[in-house]
Amino acid sequence: MAANVNPAAKKKPAAKKTSVVKKTPVAKKKPVARKKPAAKRKAATKKPVAKKNTAGKAAPSSKSAASGKSNAGYSDRSAWAKKKPGVKAAEQPMMKALRAEHRHIAIVMQLFADQLKSIENGELVDTHVVYEIMDYMVTWPDRYHHPREDLIYGRVAEIDARAADEVDTLQRDHDRTAVRGREVLKAIERWREGEGSGAAVAKSGRAYIDHMYEHMNVEEKVVFPHIESVLSLQDWRELAEDDQLRAVPDPVFGTRVQREFRNLARKLRRNVRRSVERGTMVEWIGIEALMESLEVVSMAYESARDTAGDHVRAAWEDCQDLFRESAVTAPYRCAANNAKLALRLLGEVAEISRDTLDDLTRVNQERKDRVRLLER
Numbered sequence: 001m002a003a004n005v006n007p008a009a010k011k012k013p014a015a016k017k018t019s020v021v022k023k024t025p026v027a028k029k030k031p032v033a034r035k036k037p038a039a040k041r042k043a044a045t046k047k048p049v050a051k052k053n054t055a056g057k058a059a060p061s062s063k064s065a066a067s068g069k070s071n072a073g074y075s076d077r078s079a080w081a082k083k084k085p086g087v088k089a090a091e092q093p094m095m096k097a098l099r100a101e102h103r104h105i106a107i108v109m110q111l112f113a114d115q116l117k118s119i120e121n122g123e124l125v126d127t128h129v130v131y132e133i134m135d136y137m138v139t140w141p142d143r144y145h146h147p148r149e150d151l152i153y154g155r156v157a158e159i160d161a162r163a164a165d166e167v168d169t170l171q172r173d174h175d176r177t178a179v180r181g182r183e184v185l186k187a188i189e190r191w192r193e194g195e196g197s198g199a200a201v202a203k204s205g206r207a208y209i210d211h212m213y214e215h216m217n218v219e220e221k222v223v224f225p226h227i228e229s230v231l232s233l234q235d236w237r238e239l240a241e242d243d244q245l246r247a248v249p250d251p252v253f254g255t256r257v258q259r260e261f262r263n264l265a266r267k268l269r270r271n272v273r274r275s276v277e278r279g280t281m282v283e284w285i286g287i288e289a290l291m292e293s294l295e296v297v298s299m300a301y302e303s304a305r306d307t308a309g310d311h312v313r314a315a316w317e318d319c320q321d322l323f324r325e326s327a328v329t330a331p332y333r334c335a336a337n338n339a340k341l342a343l344r345l346l347g348e349v350a351e352i353s354r355d356t357l358d359d360l361t362r363v364n365q366e367r368k369d370r371v372r373l374l375e376r
Contacts, residue, residue, distance in 0.1 A: 092228070094148075097247060098149065105141055111129075119201060134188055151242065152227060156226070289364065293360055
């Protein structure tokens with residue numbers, strides 16, 4: 001009995017040891033659970049690194065721009081950075097003024113092109129209006145519009161070094177444009193005095209117009225969007241404080257027309273009225289032509305419908321007569337008669353279609369002739 005009690009007593013401490021061994025791993029799991037916040041801190045620290053990478057995306061483009069330099073031509077769009085995505089900011093007053101001045105220049109260039117066309121055709125033109133056109137271009141855009149653009153371009157070159165070559169090309173092109181404008185003005189003066197030919201004026205004037213359109217298109221489509229994406233509100237405030245960027249009243253499109261450009265202003269207003277009147281007349285002529293065309297088609301439809309009805313009635317009456325004569329041979333004879341009448345109907349419908357097409361062509365030609373009369 002005593003021998004049996006002693007081993008049982010010895011087993012109890014052994015059980016306690018096993019329970020102690022089980023508790024030790026549980027105590028070790030606590031630091032493992034504490035590692036989770038550390039993992040979260042690492043993930044949080046990665047976010048600023050990702051922001052730095054996204055913010056530094058401009059660095060590769062600047063390197064590529066440095067390695068692949070542009071040809072310094074203002075039509076080379078690779079030197080201008082793409083516009084930053086996002087909400088479009090409100091248009092700045094200076095940019096709005098520059099775009100309005102471009103529209104004014106385009107209106108004057110259109111009038112100049114019309115005058116040059118009249119000179120080339122040998123028609124009578126107001127030589128003083130032709131002179132005032134180029135006098136305006138030399139007096140206003142070359143002295144006020146282009147220098148204001150150059151000042152804004154200079155600020156862009158200070159901020160974005162990649163656009164420096166393009167800005168320099170644009171500024172030099174403004175200088176060349178001013179020289180060309182004075183040359184065209186001198187050619188017009190010689191032509192008015194009888195020392196030059198109208199063909200020379202038309203040739204130099206056409207080249208000047210083409211250059212102005214090309215230059216303004218590049219500025220509107222490439223340069224101006226880049227300016228708006230680069231300059232900040234602070235830059236615009238500083239530019240607005242520059243006295244050289246103050247708005248100067250336009251001598252033709254301003255609130256008061258200067259006396260030396262009164263003929264040009266009157267001619268422009270007359271062209272505006274004529275364009276409105278011409279647009280109204282062209283629209284009315286088109287409506288009349290459309291109504292007449294619909295009438296022609298309606299009459300052709302009625303004629304084809306009446307012709308088809310006559311052939312159907314004739315075929316029915318012929319078949320009745322054939323059946324009265326002989327019921328045995330009537331089906332074959334009716335089929336042959338119907339085929340003959342169908343061919344005759346197709347011929348008459350084709351003739352109606354040809355007449356209709358001729359009438360529609362005549363209506364369209366009359367419309368073109370009436371519109372051409374308005375251009376004289």
